Amino acid sequence: KVVVVDLGINDILRNPRLADPDRVLGGLRTLVRDAHARGLKVVGATLMPFKGHRGWTPAREAVRRQINAEIRAGGVYDAVVDFDQALRDPYDPRRLRPDYDSGDHLHPDDLGFAKMAEVFDLRTLEGAGQAEL
Template sequence: LADGLGRPAENQSGLGRFGRDALSRTDVKVVVIDLGINDILRDPRLDGPDRILAGLRTLVREAHARGLKVVGATLMPFKGHRGWTPAREAVRQQINAEIRAGRVYDAVADFDKALRDPYDPRRLRPDYDSGDHLHPSDLGFATMAKVFDLRTLKGGGQAEL
């Protein structure tokens, strides 16, 4: 939703780069979206989930307009990261509830469930944590690949333009 600072230098928002990254590609049938945590972290007012969900739904509408199916990921836990707060956790949980209820994407990859620590579901499981409490480790990414249901990639296709 919001452009960020840092690397890459432009750090363009998902809304700003979706056309370039997904919609302008040839022979695309399905797009996978894993966005939202940075928006929670960058929102100084912490408005709640509505603005983030609206942004995700905008991406879905744009993809659907091109005849693309959209698989979306739940937002992974990030307790331990310097930006984590109970209020931000509540927003993450609300967004995940909407995603799991089928009110955002055509299909869901539940990366939250796959990578969370069973002893503290607000955190990444220690062996799935890269060390910054936000990004998965190599083992975490391998687990994401294992739980991603490849059958969700079927049924998409380009719209006739």
């Protein structure tokens, strides 16, 4: 009845010419539209920080922030979980908190995944209709 979407960083990292926030947001909205057509509610996550990763640049950071602003504003998903806020380093919000970083500066470690589970509000799963798969 509910799908959770945690996508977007790969779209920013792959090809710098394709790291267009409007294209990424368009792709996310297409996923949501397709899910809605099947009666699914969509909970989406903000994009987590990745400074320190070999692909990070200030331009890509700006794209990530633009996408997150639109997600937080409610312009993409039915409900939002803010993994960016939960896992970012309070001293440098462009980075994962060191204790949540697997070491590649992109993926959370076990403690980071535990924090993600902690901040995911299970009430966002309520109110979904009958899915037609």
